[in-house]
Amino acid sequence: MTNEEKYANAFCQAFDIEPEAAKNLTFQAIDAWDSVGHMGLVAQIEEAFGIMLEPDDIVDLNSYEKGKEILAKYNVEFA
């Protein structure tokens, strides 16, 4: 599984959505991505990449694309 697939899968697991729906998703764009769902997403991402996000990064993670930028700081590369 590529990092892109792992990343999209984290959204799918956290919000029970299809991979295509994950892309372009933003915070609170769907009911499942509320503040509680956000922590579930963080858990899925941390688990998928074996990292621990900084509190500031957890706050900044407000879209699918932004999350990829944040993960770059943790040496997670996307093709």
Place this chain on the structure above:
Amino acid sequence: MLRGKNILITGTNRGIGKAILEKCVENGACVWAHARRETPDFIKLVSDLSVKHQIEIRPVYFDMTDKEAVKKAIISIRSSKLPVDALINNAGVMHNASFQMSAEKALRDIFETDFFAPFFLTQMISNLMVRQGHGSIVNIASMAALDGNPGKAIYGSAKAALIAMSRVIANELGAQGVRSNCIAPGVIATEILQTMPADELEKTKELTPMKRFGSPEEVADAAVFLASEKSSFINGQVIRIDGGL
């Protein structure tokens, strides 16, 4: 009371934190015992307690104000795959100065240790607690946060901030099974008392209905209770341990 629980306690090398460590272990908890640094005395304390109670105590060393070091420690705790059933935020430093004699550097330093450090640590640990669906956070505050004791402008303010944080956590994370409470000790007989003026101590003792100082063990008993399932519907509270002051 704590059999099968895994508890992270900060500042366990002396005073109230040491008593909390002892009481938690006595009550059957496995503990991550935090200290700022490894010392022969601390290693002996942990080893003796572990042997005496046949309980695993995992020492963890980090400077509470070093976010990177805290993060590393939390990653290590998380990698153990054990639940963190309770966090007891005890580490902190006392400061004595009147409001008008409170210097900016001291204000920033004390807030760093007594508020920002437990704030960030609790943020990280509460993430784990939310995921596991349960957890108890116990914050050691102070009566100075509630009473506005003269000479405690900075210390009392930092501890008041800790109480506010605890209330917010109780409200925000209660639905996810995470409780947060505070203990507000009065004057407790620890080495920290040596930093307080003798006349102030004597006056406080006189004002205390029980006419004595508390012991670290009396505070630790409350911490054990709040960390345990015995307090399962207690959330967002501040319990004074002050002999009725």
